[in-house]
Amino acid sequence: xxxxxxxxxxxxxxxxxxxxxxxxxxxxxxxxxxxxxxxxxxxxxxxxxxxxxxxxxxxxxxxxxxxxxxxxxxxxxxxxxxxxxxxxxxxxxxxxxxxxxxxxxxxxxxxxxxxxxxxxxxxxxxxxxxxxxxxxxxxxxxxxxxxxxxxxxxxxxxxxxxxxxxxxxxxxxxxxxxxxxxxxxxxxxxxxxxxxxxxxxxxxxxxxxxxxxxxxxxxxxxxxxxxxxxxxxxxxxxxxxxxxxxxxxxxxxxxxxxxxxxxxxxxxxxxxxxxxxxxxxxxxxxxxxxxxxxxxxxxxxxxxxxxxxxxxxxxxxxxxxxxxxxxxxxxxxxx
Amino acid sequence: xxxxxxxxxxxxxxxxxxxxxxxxxxxxxxxxxxxxxxxxxxxxxxxxxxxxxxxxxxxxxxxxxxxxxxxxxxxxxxxxxxxxxxxxxxxxxxxxxxxxxxxxxxxxxxxxxxxxxxxxxxxxxxxxxxxxxxxxxxxxxxxxxxxxxxxxxxxxxxxxxxxxxxxxxxxxxxxxxxxxxxxxxxxxxxxxxxxxxxxxxxxxxxxxx
Numbered sequence: 001x002x003x004x005x006x007x008x009x010x011x012x013x014x015x016x017x018x019x020x021x022x023x024x025x026x027x028x029x030x031x032x033x034x035x036x037x038x039x040x041x042x043x044x045x046x047x048x049x050x051x052x053x054x055x056x057x058x059x060x061x062x063x064x065x066x067x068x069x070x071x072x073x074x075x076x077x078x079x080x081x082x083x084x085x086x087x088x089x090x091x092x093x094x095x096x097x098x099x100x101x102x103x104x105x106x107x108x109x110x111x112x113x114x115x116x117x118x119x120x121x122x123x124x125x126x127x128x129x130x131x132x133x134x135x136x137x138x139x140x141x142x143x144x145x146x147x148x149x150x151x152x153x154x155x156x157x158x159x160x161x162x163x164x165x166x167x168x169x170x171x172x173x174x175x176x177x178x179x180x181x182x183x184x185x186x187x188x189x190x191x192x193x194x195x196x197x198x199x200x201x202x203x204x205x206x207x208x209x210x211x212x213x214x215x216x217x218x219x220x221x222x223x224x225x226x227x228x229x230x231x232x233x234x235x236x237x238x239x240x241x242x243x244x245x246x247x248x249x250x251x252x253x254x255x256x257x258x259x260x261x262x263x264x265x266x267x268x269x270x271x272x273x274x275x276x277x278x279x280x281x282x283x284x285x286x287x288x289x290x291x292x293x294x295x296x297x298x299x300x301x302x303x304x305x306x307x308x309x310x311x312x313x314x315x316x317x318x319x320x321x322x323x324x325x326x327x328x329x330x331x332x333x334x335x
Numbered sequence: 336x337x338x339x340x341x342x343x344x345x346x347x348x349x350x351x352x353x354x355x356x357x358x359x360x361x362x363x364x365x366x367x368x369x370x371x372x373x374x375x376x377x378x379x380x381x382x383x384x385x386x387x388x389x390x391x392x393x394x395x396x397x398x399x400x401x402x403x404x405x406x407x408x409x410x411x412x413x414x415x416x417x418x419x420x421x422x423x424x425x426x427x428x429x430x431x432x433x434x435x436x437x438x439x440x441x442x443x444x445x446x447x448x449x450x451x452x453x454x455x456x457x458x459x460x461x462x463x464x465x466x467x468x469x470x471x472x473x474x475x476x477x478x479x480x481x482x483x484x485x486x487x488x489x490x491x492x493x494x495x496x497x498x499x500x501x502x503x504x505x506x507x508x509x510x511x512x513x514x515x516x517x518x519x520x521x522x523x524x525x526x527x528x529x530x531x532x533x534x535x536x537x538x539x540x541x542x543x544x
Contacts, residue, residue, distance in 0.1 A: 121446070123473040155364055173360040176525040180532065323368035328446040 018144030099284030154325030192313030238273025374447030457485025481507030
């Protein structure tokens with residue numbers, strides 16, 4: 001058996017500038033960090049069965065990969081020419097569609113594992129590019145490239161999406177004190193509902209022309225946010241998140257809704273500096289930065305507020321940042 | 336005599352003032368990632384560089400955690416290769432000196448690991464062979480070199496090069512020792528900080544309960 005893993009991520013700014021409609025005209029930029037929540041993929045060689053099995057939230061057993069409902073597993077197996085005798089399962093600590101980039105983490109871990117299965121080792125960049133190709137070209141998701149790079153590389157990075165399609169990965173070199181201080185100031189608040197990123201992103205993609213100037217400002221704000229983080233100026237960083245969130249809401253109608261807007265407001269009233277809804281928006285996780293002395297109060301207020309808005313399962317998710325990217329955890333078929 | 340000492344220390348000071356800080360930081364992130372995934376860190380070098388490697392292994396495996404040895408369930412797994420003189424001489428005598436590092440490394444290497452290669456010239460054939468093996472396995476390489484960095488610097492993910500005139504081994508090896516001690520000191524303070532935060536949190540928890 002092979003077990004591979006890839007981390008989920010928190011994106012601080014620049015989401016949407018990783019779509020080709022934008023970055024082919026102006027360099028897109030995103031700043032994000034990998035977090036200590038991992039997707040695990042288990043791949044089993046089953047030589048005495050003729051089937052292909054995929055076990056995730058559904059359990060599928062088919063005679064040929066082309067019959068699979070799971071689009072990522074289907075296209076990956078077809079692309080690699082793996083037609084039978086394989087079982088693939090996925091495991092995660094957090095439900096899918098929460099804005100933590102989990103679907104791309106899934107693709108990254110899947111490809112890392114499948115390449116190991118056919119005896120090939122890929123480095124971080126190769127895995128990131130393979131995952132972009134799988135999701136964007138083969139599965140035809142209307143998504144950008146930031147999550148595949150975040151999951152494959154791990155760590156805290158500023159990504160730049162160049163007009164020629166290349167991606168620069170520049171590490172944000174926070175020392176442990178600043179990194180852990182930022183973790184303490186950060187609140188990751190799970191709203192308990194999920195959404196399909198594609199519908200929000202499809203609208204956002206259609207609006208790229210209309211939103212070009214806003215996206216440009218978002219891209220240009222990324223290096224400024226990076227400097228604030230490097231100086232451990234989390235108050236300024238939080239205020240920039242507030243500004244970024246205000247801009248992001250203009251990109252597509254479904255990014256926010258009145259319930260989320262109200263929660264954001266009460267967090268600010270309670271002393272939080274700023275934040276954003278993670279991922280394509282609409283639901284998922286609310287991420288806020290707050291002064292340490294207000295942190296517990298903000299969490300308490302959000303929990304009560306979320307209940308009042310009908311987010312019954314809402315809760316804080318404790319989170320740490322990790323350097324780890326895509327990994328092979330176990331490979332019993334040899335190295 | 337004093338002038339000789341002065342000239343040497345001036346050169347050392349100038350090199351220290353211009354340490355490749357970004358590359359050293361990248362190297363520490365690579366080590367952090369290896370720790371998170373419980374991977375192993377192999378360290379190789381010839382002559383004085385081998386002595387640096389061995390010294391560092393001891394610091395990194397033990398001294399880093401020494402304030403609270405029992406509190407840290409997971410520790411670093413740094414290994415100097417080859418691990419014994421018998422293995423070193425067997426590879427050198429039976430196969431060739433160019434295989435003294437790559438030979439043993441092949442036995443150990445896994446996807447989760449990291450290689451630190453120390454070479455003043457950056458061109459020692461046995462070092463380059465091991466680095467090439469690590470790269471073929473997509474294992475990150477921290478290259479610690481001097482002079483013009485040589486092939487080691489070109490092949491490394493974290494390129495810690497101490498630029499100097501060819502042959503200035505004393506200066507280069509001295510600075511290399513300091514770079515390795517930066518790794519040690521950083522992680523020692525990091526793990527102390529982790530425990531401090533954990534204790535704070537526990538106290539806060541006890542106070543609220």
